[in-house]
Amino acid sequence: MTGLMQDEVFMAFCTYSLIVIMKLMIMAPITAYYRISRGAFANAEDVGLKPIEERKKMLRNHPDVERVRRCHLNDLENVIPFVLVGFFYALSGPELSTALLHFRLFAASRICHTIVYLAALRQPCRALSFLVGVAVTLSMTYNVLSKVLVL
Amino acid sequence: MTGLMQDEVFMAFCTYSLIVIMKLMIMAPITAYYRISRGAFANAEDVGLKPIEERKKMLRNHPDVERVRRCHLNDLENVIPFVLVGFFYALSGPELSTALLHFRLFAASRICHTIVYLAALRQPCRALSFLVGVAVTLSMTYNVLSKVLVL
């Protein structure tokens, strides 16, 4: 157990996993910021302190809030698979330098993806940053399956 | 391998992880219950046995169903990161009592969060229960990164 945490590849995997999970979790305060600054809430109890005539107006969707929520969901759909696949990959005994290349590329791609998504930069910026992350996860999957395959 | 499952901290992590994952999965039958009792479905095939004139009316959103779905999504966004971060935390060799404090606080905060969300209790109940869970995950992340950091 302590053995696992003394392995350099696993320590690198641990570090980068925590970075991308923190990246994922920071979407929650960003959503809160957009909800408050745009005045667009989802729950009646969240606008309970406002004057009655304002309340109904604030229970609405706002394009900026929906954008942050799509970005958050996209993180869930990509960051969690990366951590799960990365775990098997880290256990499969890759070279440290190869592993670091995978982990760094993925972390960079997801940070870029968020910036590009929230700033609504023109395509193909978002598509590219998304695809780099997917390519890393696929490459790790291929690496693991080429060593371990029990059907 | 059996060694990992004989470590007390890891066994506690395993128990509480399973509790919060079950808490997450119970949202599916709760959604089904609200869909049926409110008569609000998302798929045409789900209302296939109803009389034709009723079908279109039942393919709609209902605020109660949307509330359960937001609660479910919030669980995904918080419970899964807890389990992933908690795994690294459990491997990093914390004191059993400290680890149990983290795990119990998180499980309690998420159970409270669901009750508060579904009952639409006034704020800041939901915000507080949400933030306790986030604080636990951040504290575990900080603990792991202070011991393991390979960039």
Add this chain to the structure above:
Amino acid sequence: MTGLMQDEVFMAFCTYSLIVIMKLMIMAPITAYYRISRGAFANAEDVGLKPIEERKKMLRNHPDVERVRRCHLNDLENVIPFVLVGFFYALSGPELSTALLHFRLFAASRICHTIVYLAALRQPCRALSFLVGVAVTLSMTYNVLSKVLVL
């Protein structure tokens, strides 16, 4: 560490986890296909190259796209818990044949679920394929908790 990857149950768990995670990730290109073929996009920058008069019309929801997205979310809600619970289950020392039965049933149920959902086959096809997956995860949870329980 290499020990874990030489254990047959763990290797089987690794293989089936990667299969269902790939199944989850393939929903992203399927969504892209439906968005393009149905002309229904969520972000203004995704239709930036179209003539101006067409742009607004393409920023809309389409029932087929929403169907794929619900299928994707349902995968997140079920595949990720399977992998997390399956990890504890694989460590808890089950018989290889019993473990393989669990893993194969789950993978089959999720592949059926996606086909049934996207083809909008009549109920209870989708409900059944969903419930088989849930039953596997519950059975693994029960197995682990009956061996490991530290509250």
